[in-house]
Amino acid sequence: MRAEVAIIGAGPAGISAARAAARKAQVLVLDDNLRPGGQIWRRNPLLTALPENVTLKTRVRVLGPWQEHSLLLETPDGPTILDYDRLILATGARELFLPFKDWTLANVIGAGALQALIKEGWNIRGKRIVIAGTGPLLLAVAALARKQGGKVLRILEQAPANRVLAFACQTALYPSKSAQAISLGFGAFQNYRTSSFIVEAIGQDRLSAVTYQDGDKRYHVDCDIAAVGYGLIPNNELAGLLGCRTREGYVVVDNDQRSTVANLFAAGEITGIGGVEKSTIEGEIAGLRSTGQCADHCSRQRDRSWQFAKILEKNFRLSPALKNLATDDTILCRCEDVSFGEVKQFHDWRLAKLQCRIGMGPCQGRVCGPAFSFLRGTGSSNVEPVPVRPPVFATHLQNLTPKQKL
Amino acid sequence: MKQILINGKPQEIEEGASLLVLLLNNGQPTQRHSVSGANRCGICGMGICFECRVTVDGKVVRACQTGCHEGMEVWTDAR
Numbered sequence: 001m002r003a004e005v006a007i008i009g010a011g012p013a014g015i016s017a018a019r020a021a022a023r024k025a026q027v028l029v030l031d032d033n034l035r036p037g038g039q040i041w042r043r044n045p046l047l048t049a050l051p052e053n054v055t056l057k058t059r060v061r062v063l064g065p066w067q068e069h070s071l072l073l074e075t076p077d078g079p080t081i082l083d084y085d086r087l088i089l090a091t092g093a094r095e096l097f098l099p100f101k102d103w104t105l106a107n108v109i110g111a112g113a114l115q116a117l118i119k120e121g122w123n124i125r126g127k128r129i130v131i132a133g134t135g136p137l138l139l140a141v142a143a144l145a146r147k148q149g150g151k152v153l154r155i156l157e158q159a160p161a162n163r164v165l166a167f168a169c170q171t172a173l174y175p176s177k178s179a180q181a182i183s184l185g186f187g188a189f190q191n192y193r194t195s196s197f198i199v200e201a202i203g204q205d206r207l208s209a210v211t212y213q214d215g216d217k218r219y220h221v222d223c224d225i226a227a228v229g230y231g232l233i234p235n236n237e238l239a240g241l242l243g244c245r246t247r248e249g250y251v252v253v254d255n256d257q258r259s260t261v262a263n264l265f266a267a268g269e270i271t272g273i274g275g276v277e278k279s280t281i282e283g284e285i286a287g288l289r290s291t292g293q294c295a296d297h298c299s300r301q302r303d304r305s306w307q308f309a310k311i312l313e314k315n316f317r318l319s320p321a322l323k324n325l326a327t328d329d330t331i332l333c334r335c336e337d338v339s340f341g342e343v344k345q346f347h348d349w350r351l352a353k354l355q356c357r358i359g360m361g362p363c364q365g366r367v368c369g370p371a372f373s374f375l376r377g378t379g380s381s382n383v384e385p386v387p388v389r390p391p392v393f394a395t396h397l398q399n400l401t402p403k404q405k406l
Numbered sequence: 407m408k409q410i411l412i413n414g415k416p417q418e419i420e421e422g423a424s425l426l427v428l429l430l431n432n433g434q435p436t437q438r439h440s441v442s443g444a445n446r447c448g449i450c451g452m453g454i455c456f457e458c459r460v461t462v463d464g465k466v467v468r469a470c471q472t473g474c475h476e477g478m479e480v481w482t483d484a485r
Contacts, residue, residue: 032453034424034473039452059471094454106435106447113451117470120424120451123431205445206435235454334449334457337442361441362456367449394456396465 001073003028003055005290006084008062008238011038012276013268013283014090015048020287021088022051028082029054030073032061032393038092039112040276042119063399064241064390069263072402074395079402086263086290089239089251090283093232093269095133096370098318099332099340100199100325103228106206111229115141118148125149130210130221132156132198133229134316136167139192141227153221156196156212158230159316164194167315171308198228199325231316233370234270237388255299257286265290274309281305323375332375333368335361340375347376350387362394410478419474426451426458426469429482437469438483459484 005021007014010031018029036048061074070083095110111133129150131142142152193214202209209222245252245260250272257265265286268279281301288295328341338358346352359365409416436445437458448458458469461481
């Protein structure tokens with residue numbers, strides 16, 4: 001496979017980059033999901049329509065760098081090599097999961113996961129749902145769940161009320177965002193709690209209730225689904241393997257979305273969590289600049305989206321109280337069933353890994369790594385990335401030996 | 407009517423729909439057992455956690471990133 005411009009990720013940043021780059025170059029967009037759109041445009045074909053000289057391939061996973069300017073891919077037809085002139089990373093973000101007692105019970109899922117699965121057709125009509133974690137995403141998920149007939153019993157936000165209010169006021173400067181937040185907020189107000197978090201999942205073979213903390217008190221709620229997400233963290237594994245410099249886990253880019261590696265651009269959530277507007281404008285800039293086009297008209301909008309990102313980060317910072325949710329017998333690494341008690345003596349990820357097998361299962365530390373950083377890190381709420389090794393994703397051994405270039 | 411086999415039982419499908427969602431809508435939240443035998447289900451819904459892995463036509467895949475196709479043979483409790 002060959003591409004003048006290869007884009008990894010078909011979410012808002014990737015799609016927007018593809019449209020911009022396609023004015024000057026042949027573009028290839030790869031995504032590992034069934035359909036394009038990323039998380040927010042999941043199953044929205046209108047938003048993901050692409051110009052003619054863009055080739056989109058879904059169900060394709062990047063396994064890692066191969067040689068200079070080439071990547072090893074896993075496709076439905078087997079492994080292959082992609083040679084590119086310029087590469088744009090738009091690999092997006094995932095949820096941060098923080099372990100609490102029995103969070104491994106079936107039907108305890110991510111908040112973004114609930115959103116994604118509803119969009120894919122999960123029938124939640126009549127299901128009793130508790131949504132918890134942090135950030136405006138919780139309200140969006142609650143609105144969607146309610147629209148689809150779910151009974152949203154509680155929305156538990158870990159940030160204190162003054163922070164949530166500050167967020168609402170500060171984002172009033174951003175018309176579309178604030179209108180969205182307010183319309184979502186009113187419907188949810190009655191069940192919305194601040195400074196609150198789930199402390200325990202209860203059930204036999206699946207979830208039947210949760211206990212949550214609200215101030216000094218603990219409450220019990222019977223429910224069928226708990227959707228818990230403590231904000232978003234960047235999917236920076238590929239960027240790291242390609243040698244991009246990162247800061248606090250985010251890929252460092254200049255005003256042209258250029259990373260510190262030649263011919264390599266990055267756009268969207270991997271440069272900083274800021275939502276769809278930031279991703280779209282950064283994607284456009286990356287698409288334009290990677291093909292020698294002018295992007296001066298985009299800078300004002302990018303700056304605004306960055307202000308929003310900062311307000312988001314500041315107001316939904318994680319409470320240190322969340323560090324106490326995992327007890328000694330709480331599973332931290334779900335792949336290898338490693339409990340917090342086994343690793344709590346270690347501050348260093350690698351040492352913990354060598355001693356306890358944490359992060360050595362199929363997900364390669366994507367879930368437990370960031371949780372470990374948060375629980376064992378020195379900063380109160382810093383989520384530092386853990387070192388990554390190739391391949392980017394666990395794969396079959398035969399995929400590491402591509403026979404031919406397609 | 408298009409069908410697949412789930413643990414040997416025929417199941418009607420919509421071509422291309424998410425396999426994980428099909429399992430969930432079937433009231434089958436548990437996709438596999440952990441290394442120590444506990445029930446597990448996918449938590450991320452986006453190909454990250456690998457908790458929803460199942461065996462499809464002899465290959466271990468993530469159910470959340472797998473579409474249903476006629477004649478597919480699915481076994482839950484993949485390793």
